[in-house]
Amino acid sequence: VMVWLRRCTHYLFIVVVAVNSTLLTINAGDYIFYTDWAWTSYTVFSISQTLMLTVGAVYYLTFTGVPGTATYYGLIMTVYTWVAKGAWFAPGYPYDFIVTPIWLPSAMLLDLAYWATKRNKHSLILFGGVLVGMSLPLFNMVNLITVADPLETAFKYPRPTLPPYMTPIEPQVGKFYNSPVALGAGAGAVLSVTFAALGCKLTTWTYRWMAA
Numbered sequence: 720v721m722v723w724l725r726r727c728t729h730y731l732f733i734v735v736v737a738v739n740s741t742l743l744t745i746n747a748g749d750y751i752f753y754t755d756w757a758w759t760s761y762t763v764f765s766i767s768q769t770l771m772l773t774v775g776a777v778y779y780l781t782f783t784g785v786p787g788t789a790t791y792y793g794l795i796m797t798v799y800t801w802v803a804k805g806a807w808f809a810p811g812y813p814y815d816f817i818v819t820p821i822w823l824p825s826a827m828l829l830d831l832a833y834w835a836t837k838r839n840k841h842s843l844i845l846f847g848g849v850l851v852g853m854s855l856p857l858f859n860m861v862n863l864i865t866v867a868d869p870l871e872t873a874f875k876y877p878r879p880t881l882p883p884y885m886t887p888i889e890p891q892v893g894k895f896y897n898s899p900v901a902l903g904a905g906a907g908a909v910l911s912v913t914f915a916a917l918g919c920k921l922t923t924w925t926y927r928w929m930a931a
Contacts (some may be wrong), residue, residue, distance in 0.1 A: 765856040765903035768820045773851050773911045776826050777918025782925065786834035793826030821858035825851045840919055848915035852907030856900045
């Protein structure tokens with residue numbers, strides 16, 4: 720049993736990270752966030768999604784050693800999130816209000832960095848991490864443009880379960896900072912390098928665990 724568990728460690732980790740990525744994004748399309756907190760929550764979610772994508776995709780990529788697996792991992796996250804959010808908002812929200820972060824293009828950049836540098840792990844950490852961190856907030860903003868107006872949606876589809884003190888208020892836009900994409904990309908580019916290194920380290924730990 721222990722041998723089987725050790726050999727399946729990486730599959731278990733992939734599922735755990737992908738599920739946690741999904742949980743992080745369940746509220747990313749919730750009108751409460753995009754009306755009451757607006758761009759503040761956008762930046763927070765962009766950074767959290769960037770880091771979850773980076774650590775899981777780099778782990779999967781370096782474990783298999785096959786360029787393309789990061790994109791496959793991004794696809795797993797996307798499908799999980801679509802299913803989860805589709806079920807969450809099914810009671811009455813329009814489907815075009817369900818925001819799924821754009822992971823796939825950023826994951827493709829990660830694969831490209833790994834492939835172009837001939838599977839160089841350190842280049843993957845540096846170049847791949849920076850590319851993912853800088854690209855995801857930008858792709859996600861393009862994704863957001865296609866979403867229905869949050870304030871309009873909030874009053875058109877009121878939640879019957881919301882207590883009075885949670886009714887939507889005017890959006891707090893521009894009161895925290897002026898450029899959510901730039902802040903998310905800057906912070907994400909720095910932090911993603913660290914998480915890419917963590918993903919590589921997890922691969923090393925997994926091999927040691929499997930060989931023990």
